Amino acid sequence: MDAGGVKVAKPIYDKVCATFVTLVDPLNAMSEAFGLDVVPNGFLIDEDGVLQYKKVGGFEVSSPDSIKAVEEFLARPRAAVAQISLVDDKTNEAALVARLADANDGLARLELGKLRLRLNRAKEAIEPLLRAVDILPKSSDARFNLGSAYLATGHKAKAVKLFKQALAMDRGNFLIRKQIWLIEHPEKFHPTIDWAWQREQLKKERAEEGGG
Amino acid sequence: MPKGYRVPCLQNGAKKLYSLNMILALTLAATMTIQKPQVEVGKHVPDVSLVDMAGNSVRLSSFRGKKLILFNWASW
Structure with missing residues (x-):
């Protein structure tokens, strides 16, 4: 599978005759906002x-x-439900673009990249995300999203490189680790998931990572 | 005995009975910044935009006014 979440989720959704709302999170938005590095939650x-x-x-x-x-x-x-005001994507994008005037605003670039990725405009996400990675060198999230933008535009090798950098900054994050496995070893995930392979692979990678 | 919210198949009822929305947020990948945020019981959850089966953006905040059961899982 690639980061195209619906492609993976839809067959499962159809198979279990789901009548509830099912959403996918290919850009790690929820996991990032909620601080999650495992599932299920x-x-x-x-x-x-x-x-x-x-x-x-x-x-x-x-x-x-x-x-x-x-x-x-x-x-x-x-x-009791408090009133909240929602900003639509277009307004939000305009506000983020305005913040680009500050050449050091890495967060604005990261958010802009994420927004464009979510709106299926991966090509336009690459530039701000490249800058975000420069400005925020310790951000695993920036690297992950830049990797996602590359993956969505067909640059698999670049994507994997960035995912691995993101994982190196966040070793305990199984969601990144498995994303890399999914790209490099799709046969271990489809048509069935090879759990024994995952256990062995994890052991192997942990040994390679050693004290780091 | 099982109420309507049990997975895999949500049978009739649950939404009508409880004005309930149930979300399966399928996490295919995720990462964190250095300082991981934490959601805490008793506090508002962050608003997040996810993608539905038709490819539309859906915000968690759009479920305000209803009780929300959020089950976050992955295929692997």
Whole structure:
């Protein structure tokens, strides 16, 4: 698979006759914003957008604990909903572009790159992300997103190089590690997932990474 | 016994009964900055734009006003 999330998710979505909303996160937006480096995770969020329960790693939808948490959550009275003002993508992009006047604003470039990637404008994302990597040399996120932009524009080797740099800055991040595996060893993920291979590969990589 | 929100197949009911939205956010890849943010119980979650099965952007904040069960998983 590549970073085209829907391609992977849609067959599963269809197979399980899902009637709930299913979203994909090929650009690591949620994992990055929520601070996640593992899956599966469960979150219960009330009407006002306030987190009421979280289980990070090892969340099982059908476990007694999860069912109990969900039942209690659903039984709660409605939370009051505060007004929020949403900025649309176009307005947001214009604001980020305006911030480019500051040659040192790496975050604006990173956010602009992410926004354009999400809007399937990977080509236009590369330039700001290249600058973001320069300005934010310690940002694993900037490298990951630049890699995603390269992947989306057909530059697989460049993408893998950047993903590996991002992983080197964040060794515990299984989501990046598996993304690299998916690109380099697609046969281990499709048509079935080779778990024994993953265990061996992880052992091998950990040994190579040694003390680092 | 199982209510409608059980996976894999959400049968009738759950949404009607509870005004419930359930999201499966499929994480295919992710990374962090050096300082990882943490979501905390009792605080607002960050607003995030994800992509639905038709390729449209969907924000978590668009589910405001409803209870949200967010199950974040990956195919691998």
